[in-house]
Amino acid sequence: MFVDGLAYAAISRNMAQGFGTFWAPYFADSFWLNYNNLCAFFCEHPPLMFGMQSMLFKIMGDTTAVENCYNALVLAATIVLITLIWRQLFAHNPSLKAQAWLPVLMWYSLRIVWWAVPNNMLDTTMAMFCLAACYTQTRALSCKGNAIGHWILSSLFIFLACLTKGPVGLFPVAFPVLHYLVYKEKPKRVFGGTAILTLTFALLLIITLAYPPANLLLTSYFEGQVMMAILQKREHAGEHWTAHFYLLKMLLVNCIPHLILTGGIWLIARLQIVKAALSDSTKRTVFLNLLIIMSIIGPMSVSIKQSDPYLMPLTPFVAILFAAVSVERIVLWCRQFRFQSRFVFITASVCCVIIMVYSLFNPAWDRMYEVSTDLARHIPAGRHIYLAPDISTSSELQTPLQRYARLSVAFDSTATRYTYLDDPATASDSITASPHFRVVPLAGSAMLVIRLDNGSISAK
Known part of the structure; x- marks a missing residue:
């Protein structure tokens, strides 16, 4: 929709x-x-x-x-x-x-x-x-x-x-x-x-x-x-x-x-x-x-x-x-x-x-519906997920995240354990290789990064 x-x-x-x-x-x-x-x-x-x-x-x-x-x-x-x-x-x-x-x-x-x-x-x-x-x-x-x-x-x-x-x-x-x-x-x-x-x-x-x-x-x-x-x-x-x-x-x-x-x-x-x-x-x-x-x-x-x-x-x-x-x-x-x-x-x-x-x-494929339902399987409803500043105010992201996964957007990466990466190329090697983070692939080439301890997330 x-x-x-x-x-x-x-x-x-x-x-x-x-x-x-x-x-x-x-x-x-x-x-x-x-x-x-x-x-x-x-x-x-x-x-x-x-x-x-x-x-x-x-x-x-x-x-x-x-x-x-x-x-x-x-x-x-x-x-x-x-x-x-x-x-x-x-x-x-x-x-x-x-x-x-x-x-x-x-x-x-x-x-x-x-x-x-x-x-x-x-x-x-x-x-x-x-x-x-x-x-x-x-x-x-x-x-x-x-x-x-x-x-x-x-x-x-x-x-x-x-x-x-x-x-x-x-x-x-x-x-x-x-x-x-x-x-x-x-x-x-x-x-x-x-x-x-x-x-x-x-x-x-x-x-x-x-x-x-x-x-x-x-x-x-x-x-x-x-x-x-x-x-x-x-x-x-x-x-x-x-x-x-x-x-x-x-x-x-x-x-x-x-x-x-x-x-x-x-x-x-x-x-x-x-x-x-x-x-x-x-x-x-x-x-x-x-x-x-x-x-x-x-x-x-x-x-x-x-x-x-x-x-x-x-x-x-x-x-x-x-x-x-x-x-x-x-x-x-x-x-x-x-x-x-x-x-x-x-x-x-x-x-x-x-x-x-x-x-x-034969409905049209809805990328953000698939992404949001994937996120709902990994993040409890009512939580916050961090989005990079360039996409954090995107209505195309905020609305499906709330409708299909009941997630709000966090504007500060330290305020939540969850980070959404719309493009995997934005993830640094330190994240993908670190034991402090778990990387979950999502539909449409998106990625969820879950912080496992007090580590901080950096992106390119």
């Missing part, structure tokens, strides 16, 4: 084993980032995902199956929510309502989606809660009776999204107003619902901040992560003003296959092979999702701290947009060319299953 996902899994596992608490998460005695020095625990992010994943660790134990099961649950929930939102948006058109497979296909064919979901990213969990908030709002806007329960439930989902990844989870608050701008329906319900959303969220936040441990974590996170990012004192996507448009650029890159597909469908329609103009209701759906995408990516572009997974909360709406643009013409094409369309779908499905099975049984 990507280093962030490894860190989150390690925090969740530690919480399940009694190291750290929900409001004071613990990663390790060492940490590779030096941006946030406001607290003695892990306050880089809100704790909800760690708490939920720790419950799986308590049930299943310390196994990598936990991350896989958790990610599979998030994937399944997101697919269900995309389906429900699509059916709600096309409730008036049974033919299009039945094509919910198309936005799901459009969603998972975005590269960032099939990369981020298995990598245990916070953004996928947050996106799930945001989708749930938007779905409950579509129910509130369409139901004939009292919708206050839907609004309160939606506010709860928004709060859970923010408790997963911070303020970026707030965008569903704008959904009712965006919906009104497109459909011009039920203004009293729209603005009343927005008021309920805002007040309920504010009440939940006030109650949470009234609890001192929660207040410490969330204020430390806000000051050390959010404010520092706005002030451009954190990691950033570039060195000048163009960094503000990194997410927009990556969104366009991810959408290249969708743009090609949509362009091809449009070209076929222009050649009058398949005649189908977009209906007014479909145009409204496209416009609504375009506004939602802009409401998400706009605020995030204020900061130059941007990364590809930040696209996750907007990907379902990108998928619905492209599906809405294409669905009427695809349905008409399938009706006119039944045999050809069935052949294409069956062939594509078989190819996807073959690729999936092959990938499951």
Whole structure:
């Protein structure tokens, strides 16, 4: 997994084993980032995902199956929510309502989606809660009776999204107003619902901040992560003003296959092979999702701290947009060319299953997983291991060492008996030949040096 996902899994596992608490998460005695020095625990992010994943660790134990099961649950929930939102948006058109497979296909064919979901990213969990908030709002806007329960439930989902990844989870608050701008329906319900959303969220936040441990974590996170990012004192996507448009650029890159597909469908329609103009209701759906995408990516572009997974909360709406643009013409094409369309779908499905099975049984070799599991056989959990200064703050080393071996990094060679050498060439002859040290070869040509007495370790 990507280093962030490894860190989150390690925090969740530690919480399940009694190291750290929900409001004071613990990663390790060492940490590779030096941006946030406001607290003695892990306050880089809100704790909800760690708490939920720790419950799986308590049930299943310390196994990598936990991350896989958790990610599979998030994937399944997101697919269900995309389906429900699509059916709600096309409730008036049974033919299009039945094509919910198309936005799901459009969603998972975005590269960032099939990369981020298995990598245990916070953004996928947050996106799930945001989708749930938007779905409950579509129910509130369409139901004939009292919708206050839907609004309160939606506010709860928004709060859970923010408790997963911070303020970026707030965008569903704008959904009712965006919906009104497109459909011009039920203004009293729209603005009343927005008021309920805002007040309920504010009440939940006030109650949470009234609890001192929660207040410490969330204020430390806000000051050390959010404010520092706005002030451009954190990691950033570039060195000048163009960094503000990194997410927009990556969104366009991810959408290249969708743009090609949509362009091809449009070209076929222009050649009058398949005649189908977009209906007014479909145009409204496209416009609504375009506004939602802009409401998400706009605020995030204020900061130059941007990364590809930040696209996750907007990907379902990108998928619905492209599906809405294409669905009427695809349905008409399938009706006119039944045999050809069935052949294409069956062939594509078989190819996807073959690729999936092959990938499951032929995973890519993970060097640091092998190294870490080797170390776990020689070093008791909870100990420290020394890394040379040039690699001691490497997240690619710290995260697997903690996740798979529960080892923290020592920055002083005299503070531990264990030294990790990523390159055997760095070991001096005095170490390998000395009776005071035991050298253990590890996977990937790495090496563990164990001090047997009070001798000191020197390296080239």
